Amino acid sequence: xxxxxxxxxxxxxxxxxxxxxxxxxxxxxxxxxxxxxxxxxxxxxxxxxxxxxxxxxxxxxxxxxxxxxxxxxxxxxxxxxxxxxxxxxxxxxxxxxxxxxxxxxxxxxxxxxxxxxxxxxxxxxxxxxxxxxxxxxxxxxxxxxxxxxxxxxxxxxxxxxxxxxxxxxxxxxxxxxxxxxxxxxxxxxxxxxxxxxxxxxxxxxxxxxxxxxxxxxxxxxxxxxxxxxxxxxxxxxxxxxxxxxxxxxxxxxxxxxxxxxxxxxxxxxxxxxxxxxxxxxxxxxxxxxxxxxxxxxxxxxxxxxxxxxxxxxxxxxxxxxxxxxxxxxxxxxxxxxxxxxxxxxxxxxxxxxxxxxxxxx
Amino acid sequence: xxxxxxxxxxxxxxxxxxxxxxxxxxxxxxxxxxxxxxxxxxxxxxxxxxxxxxxxxxxxxxxxxxxxxxxxxxxxxxxxxxxxxxxxxxxxxxxxxxxxxxxxxxxxxxxxxxxxxxxxxxxxxxxxxxxxxxxxxxxxxxxxxxxxxxxxxxxxxxxxxxxxxxxxxxxxxxxxxxxxxxxxxxxxxxxxxxxxxxxxxxxxxxxxxxxxxxxxxxxxxxxxxxxxxxxxxxxxxxxxxxxxxxxxxxxxxxxxxxxxxxxxxxxxxxxxxxxxxxxxxxxxxxxxxxxxxxxxxxxxxxxxxxxxxxxxxxxxxxxxxxxxxxxxxxxxxxxxxxxxxxxxxxxxxxxxxxxxxxxxxxxxxx
Numbered sequence: 174x175x176x177x178x179x180x181x182x183x184x185x186x187x188x189x190x191x192x193x194x195x196x197x198x199x200x201x202x203x204x205x206x207x208x209x210x211x212x213x214x215x216x217x218x219x220x221x222x223x224x225x226x227x228x229x230x231x232x233x234x235x236x237x238x239x240x241x242x243x244x245x246x247x248x249x250x251x252x253x254x255x256x257x258x259x260x261x262x263x264x265x266x267x268x269x270x271x272x273x274x275x276x277x278x279x280x281x282x283x284x285x286x287x288x289x290x291x292x293x294x295x296x297x298x299x300x301x302x303x304x305x306x307x308x309x310x311x312x313x314x315x316x317x318x319x320x321x322x323x324x325x326x327x328x329x330x331x332x333x334x335x336x337x338x339x340x341x342x343x344x345x346x347x348x349x350x351x352x353x354x355x356x357x358x359x360x361x362x363x364x365x366x367x368x369x370x371x372x373x374x375x376x377x378x379x380x381x382x383x384x385x386x387x388x389x390x391x392x393x394x395x396x397x398x399x400x401x402x403x404x405x406x407x408x409x410x411x412x413x414x415x416x417x418x419x420x421x422x423x424x425x426x427x428x429x430x431x432x433x434x435x436x437x438x439x440x441x442x443x444x445x446x447x448x449x450x451x452x453x454x455x456x457x458x459x460x461x462x463x464x465x466x467x468x469x470x471x472x473x474x475x476x477x478x479x480x481x482x483x484x485x486x487x488x489x490x491x492x493x494x495x496x497x498x499x500x501x502x503x504x505x506x507x508x509x510x511x512x513x514x515x516x517x518x519x520x521x522x523x524x525x526x527x528x529x530x531x532x533x534x
Numbered sequence: 535x536x537x538x539x540x541x542x543x544x545x546x547x548x549x550x551x552x553x554x555x556x557x558x559x560x561x562x563x564x565x566x567x568x569x570x571x572x573x574x575x576x577x578x579x580x581x582x583x584x585x586x587x588x589x590x591x592x593x594x595x596x597x598x599x600x601x602x603x604x605x606x607x608x609x610x611x612x613x614x615x616x617x618x619x620x621x622x623x624x625x626x627x628x629x630x631x632x633x634x635x636x637x638x639x640x641x642x643x644x645x646x647x648x649x650x651x652x653x654x655x656x657x658x659x660x661x662x663x664x665x666x667x668x669x670x671x672x673x674x675x676x677x678x679x680x681x682x683x684x685x686x687x688x689x690x691x692x693x694x695x696x697x698x699x700x701x702x703x704x705x706x707x708x709x710x711x712x713x714x715x716x717x718x719x720x721x722x723x724x725x726x727x728x729x730x731x732x733x734x735x736x737x738x739x740x741x742x743x744x745x746x747x748x749x750x751x752x753x754x755x756x757x758x759x760x761x762x763x764x765x766x767x768x769x770x771x772x773x774x775x776x777x778x779x780x781x782x783x784x785x786x787x788x789x790x791x792x793x794x795x796x797x798x799x800x801x802x803x804x805x806x807x808x809x810x811x812x813x814x815x816x817x818x819x820x821x822x823x824x825x826x827x828x829x830x831x832x833x834x835x836x837x838x839x840x841x842x843x844x845x846x847x848x849x850x851x852x853x854x855x856x857x858x859x860x861x862x863x864x865x866x867x868x869x870x871x872x873x874x875x876x877x878x879x880x881x882x883x884x885x886x887x888x889x890x891x892x893x894x895x896x897x898x899x900x
Binding site for chain 2: 185216373484
């Protein structure tokens with residue numbers, strides 16, 4: 174296992190890049206601890222797969238160095254880096270048994286059969302593959318096949334890191350639960366350095382200790398799932414994480430209040446003070462979960478009109494109009510739902526201020 | 535128009551793709567087919583479209599038998615999982631293609647292409663080629679091409695599955711608004727319970743080529759006829775606890791007992807399976823009726839705003855969906871709480887005996 178350093182990495186697929194927009198990766202400078210579980214989260218086209226390829230060695234970056242435990246591996250191909258990869262679609266030999274599939278990477282490296290057997294059985298046990306160890310891979314379900322792919326990565330004791338590229342995309346929702354849980358258990362037991370690339374926030378947040386949110390070739394925030402949810406440093410993080418994403422309203426400052434076309438929304442003192450100093454266009458942000466919606470007038474409530482109420486089983490999404498803006502609120506099952514009119518309250522603790530897309534600081 | 539399927543079977547070799555499917559879809563209705571991978575969703579859509587012929591059974595449109603009628607002679611549009619566009623045609627021509635084929639006047643084509651493009655927010659991309667666009671934009675073109683014809687039957691086969699999470703969220707909202715303005719029969723397939731609930735309308739639960747249950751989407755969600763339906767229609771997975779009713783008491787395993795209240799009162803003494811969705815399991819007591827269950831933590835997954843805590847009790851694995859961040863260590867003993875009024879009751883064969891929603895409905899009406 175290894176600590177991974179990304180030193181001033183930039184990459185362009187164009188031969189002579191001139192503008193910032195020519196770069197798929199703009200500037201990545203980060204250090205990942207040995208044994209950590211990391212996720213790279215972002216929409217398609219954000220550069221996350223490019224970055225993964227730089228780490229694995231499939232791609233040599235235009236600029237910067239990649240270090241494993243302090244050793245420069247920038248110019249080494251993947252096979253010299255001791256990494257394992259799990260892809261979107263299971264990569265295995267359909268005609269081979271589960272046992273032989275798992276043994277393959279070890280035999281390839283000339284490891285003794287008794288050692289191969291010990292490792293294969295150990296990994297099969299962890300992944301619940303032991304009951305069909307002698308079956309051919311061809312007859313197994315999608316989740317079992319993906320577990321074999323994962324097992325082929327785990328079976329080598331010398332891997333520096335295991336890289337996952339959207340490994341659950343083709344898996345049914347109910348099996349995702351099982352596999353996610355398995356991955357988490359594997360990480361707790363084996364303390365491997367795991368790097369997981371996905372566009373799915375639930376997968377990223379539940380899997381990783383640290384999530385790196387990528388947007389247009391940059392890492393815009395690194396944090397624990399809780400930090401990213403409660404304290405997005407960038408508008409994009411607010412929008413991308415959480416379902417639905419954060420609500421944003423253009424506003425101006427008036428003392429301790431944010432003015433949104435006439436409506437005054439109270440801010441806490443620190444936020445208001447930072448807002449006064451900030452430059453650029455101001456926007457107020459609040460998560461749908463924290464926006465309070467009442468069916469009757471309440472103290473400090475701001476009147477709004479209700480557009481739609483969607484029942485999503487365990488919660489309801491209420492869409493409201495406030496001074497020409499659309500906002501969404503997430504109400505727990507069982508809470509009273511407003512009719513045509515609603516009163517909104519913005520708890521100061523969860524009401525954030527952004528200047529030109531960045532949280533005021 | 536109305537679409538009816540009568541006793542449709544589809545056999546391929548000796549394999550059963552669909553078995554005894556009878557369904558009726560009304561004009562202007564929105565319908566979701568919910569089922570896992572390989573449930574038969576795509577096979578069913580292809581038969582509705584007229585791309586495939588059923589092995590047995592009939593397809594009727596407004597009462598007329600159209601079973602053998604070619605897809606070309608039907609008023610149908612379909613959107614597939616994989617974005618399919620003409621690679622050498624620009625976006626404008628891609629959207630215009632079905633209208634050109636049916637000989638619509640040039641001015642009318644222009645009006646409808648621009649109107650549809652605007653609806654899907656791709657009006658600025660009309661000169662571009664599909665290969666120059668992102669996956670989300672390409673799927674918008676495919677959807678625009680299906681909408682521009684104004685067909686009487688609009689079929690969408692997991693149209694959002696290959697898109698980013700966030701794009702899915704946006705398109706889902708937009709599609710609902712678009713469907714509302716249409717008089718077509720809309721049929722939409724998905725594997726995801728949340729997507730089915732969002733789309734609302736009617737639902738058909740499909741599993742291994744057979745219909746498990748049909749009805750209004752929200753009614754089926756709150757009254758799953760069998761444990762299988764409850765499983766296909768729950769994400770996080772539904773939790774099950776074996777329960778024995780003895781006299782006026784319910785016993786979950788050896789150590790947890792509670793008195794029978796609400797919809798459980800009239801249950802005869804027997805062995806049952808109690809089902810409860812994850813959001814109805816809680817880490818704190820919320821009411822006096824709540825029953826405490828001592829369990830052991832197996833895993834805590836933190837999802838920013840909420841935590842999924844996997845626990846074990848009496849050889850059952852349960853998932854608690856709790857708001858906020860709860861970093862419980864593996865192996866810790868914790869108490870979880872459930873209000874007995876939120877249990878679904880299934881008999882030993884997995885058939886629904888009693889549900890909270892049904893009970894509340896009866897109470898209100900009677």
